[in-house]
Amino acid sequence: MKKILYITTLSRTINAFLIPHIEKLKSEGNLVDCACSIDEEIDKNLTDLGVRFFHIPFTRNPINPINFKAFKGLIRIQAEFQYDIVHVHTPIAALYGRLLKLKFPELKTIYTVHGFHFYKGAPIVNWGIYYPIERIMAHYTDTIITMNIEDYERAQKFKVKETHKINGVGVDLSSYNINLFDKDETRRKLNLKKDDFVIIMIAEVNKNKNHKQMIDAVDELKQRGINVKVICAGDGPLIEELKQDIASRNLDKNITMLGSRNDINELITASDIGILMSYREGLPRNIMELMACGKPVIGTNIRGIRDLIDDGLTGFLVNVNDSVDTAVKIEGLFKDRRLIKTMGINSYESVKNYELDKVIESLVEVYV
Template identity: 50%
Template sequence: MKKVLYITTVSRTINAFLVPHIEMLLDEGYEVDVATCIDKPINDKLIKRNIKIFNIPFARNPLHRGNLKAFKELIKIQKKEQYDIIHVHTPVASVFGRLLKLRYPKLKTIYTAHGYHFLKGGPKIGWLAYYPIEKVMARFTDVTITINQEDYDITVNKLKPKKTYLMNGVGLDLSHYKILPKEDNLKKRQELGLEEDDFVIIMIAELNENKNQIQLIKAMELLKDRYPNIKALLVGEGHKLSELQQEVSQRGLQNQIQFLGFRSDINELINASNIGVLLSYREGLPRNLMELMACEKQVVVTDIRGCRDIVCDDTVGKIVKVGDYLQTASCLEFYYLNQNNKTWDECLVDKYSIKNILEDLMAVY
C-alpha cells in the first residue's frame, strides 16, 4: 500500500479543491494523510475516512521564522510515517514539502502549481522573487502538474523538473451547477431587489488587489446614465471591501452595484445573472469561470493566462486588457444589446469536470 501525504499551507485549500482527489486515492487503496495549518476545520468527508491530520505552523510569508519550525515538524512526520509520495500545493507548503528530499532522497514529490507568482508581462518583482525559488525547487520535484498553457511552457522550457503534466484545473463537480427554471431566477432576483428586466453582471472573487474589482466599477460608471438597469453583483469577502464600497458611493453607483459577501447559493446567483466577469491581474485556471460556463453564461475577462485558456473563442466570452475600463464597458454594452444572440457549446465545460480531472490525476500517480 502506497502512503501519500498531502501538504498545503492552509486547510481551506484542502476543503476548497482537494477533497475529491484525496477520496479517490483512498478508494484506490492508497493511505492518505494531510499536513496543513488548520485555519478552517477539515471537511467532514475526510474526517470520516479517519485520515491523519497534522497541524503544521506554516506562515504565508515564506521568510517567516515559523516556517522553519514547520519544516522541522515535517521532518519528524516523515521520519515516523515513511510516506512514499508527498503531494504539495500552494507556494510556501510546496517549498518546504519538497525540501524533505534533502533528508529523504527516495521520497517521490508531486507539485501542483495553481498559478506561478510570475507570468509573461507580469511585474518584475514576481520574476525576481519567485522564479529563482521555483527554479531551485524543480531539482527536488519528480512531477509538476500545471493548470494552464503558459505555466506548462515555462515549466518544461525553463524550470525543467523530471516530469511535467498539463491538466485542466483541479476539477469542478458539474452536478452542483445546473440551469434553473425562470421562476427560480425571478424569485432570486426579487430577493436581491432586482427587477425582471435588469441586466445583471456577476463577479465572484475575493475583494483584493489582484481581483481588480475597480475595473468593473469604473466601467459601470461609464454605463450608468445610458443603461441604468445594468446592475452588478460582487460576491466575495476581502480586505478591500470598505475601499470598494467608498468607490461605489463616490461614483454614485449605489443603485447599480451590490456587495453580497460570502454566499453559499452561487448556482442560484449565477442563474439569476446575465453574464459574468473576472478582471484579475493574475490567475491559475479560474474555477469561477468554469462555474459560469456550466450555467451557460458568457464572460468578460482580462487578457491573462488561465483566463485565455478558458475563454477560447467568442462563444465563451470576450477578453479585455488589464486596467482598460473603456474596453470593459464596451464589452458589457455589447452583451446588454445582444441578449438574445447567445450561442453555446455544451461540451466546452466537460473537460473541467471532476470526473475527467480525477482520471488524469490517477494516471499521474
C-alpha cells in the same frame, strides 16, 4: 497501496479544491494524510475515510521563522510514517514540502502549480524572487502539474522528471444545475427586477481581482444611459474602500457588494453573464462555475482566463485596466440577448473538458 501526504499552507485549500481528489485516491486503496495549518474545520467526509490531519503552522511569509518550525514538523511526520509520495500545493507548502527530499532522497515529490507568481507581465520583483526559487526547487521535484498553457511551457524548461498539464482541480457539472432555482424568486430576494441585466463577479475583494475595472466600466455605461446591475460575491480587505468608491460615484443602485456567500449557484442563476477582471490567475474555478451554468464570461486577457474563455465564442477577453472596452463588450451582450444564449451554450460545451471526473482520472495517472 501507496502512502501519500498532501501538504498545503492552509486547510481551507483542501476543503475548497482537493476533497474529491483525496476521496478518489482512498477509493483506489491508498493511504492519504494531510499536513497544513488548520485554519477552518476539517471536512467530515475525509476524517470518516480515515484521513489524518497534522497541524503544521505555516505562514504565507516564506522567511517567517514559524515556517522553519513547520518544516521540522514535516521532517518528524515523514520520519514516523514514511510516505512514498508528498503532493504539495500552494507556494509556501510547496517550498518546504519539497525540501523534505534533502533528508529523504527516495521520497517522490509532486507539485501542483496553481499559478506561478512569475508570468508574462508580472512585476519584476516577482521574477527576481519567485523564478530563482522555482529553478532551484526543480532539483527537488519529481513531477510538476500545471493548469494552463503558459505555466506548462515554462515548467517544461525546468529540470524535472515529469511535467503535466491537467485541466485545473475540476468542476462537478452536476452541482451547477441552474434548474434547481427559480431565477425570478432569486432576483426578488436580491432586490433585482425581472428585466434587469445582471452581471455577477465572484472574487475575493483584493487588489489582484481588480474590481475597479468593473466599477469603471459600469460608470462608463451609466454615462451612456445604460444601467446594468452587478452583484459581487466575495469578501476581502478592500470591500469597504470599494463600497465608498461606489457610493461616491452614485453607483449604489448598480453595484451591490454581497460579501462572502455560500449560495453561489443560486446567485449565478439570477445573473445573465459573469465577469472577472484579474491581474493574475492560474485557472480560475469561478469562471468554470459560470460556464457550468451556461453563462458567457467577460475576462481579462491573462494566463488562465484565456485558457478558459474562447474570445467571441464563450465570452470576451479584454485587456487589463481597459474599462472602456469592457463597457463595450458588456453593451454588446446587453443589446443582443440571443448572443448571450449562444455563448452560454458554447460555454457549457467547452467546460465539459474540465469536468471533475476527467480531471481526477488524469491526476490518478500521475501517481502510477
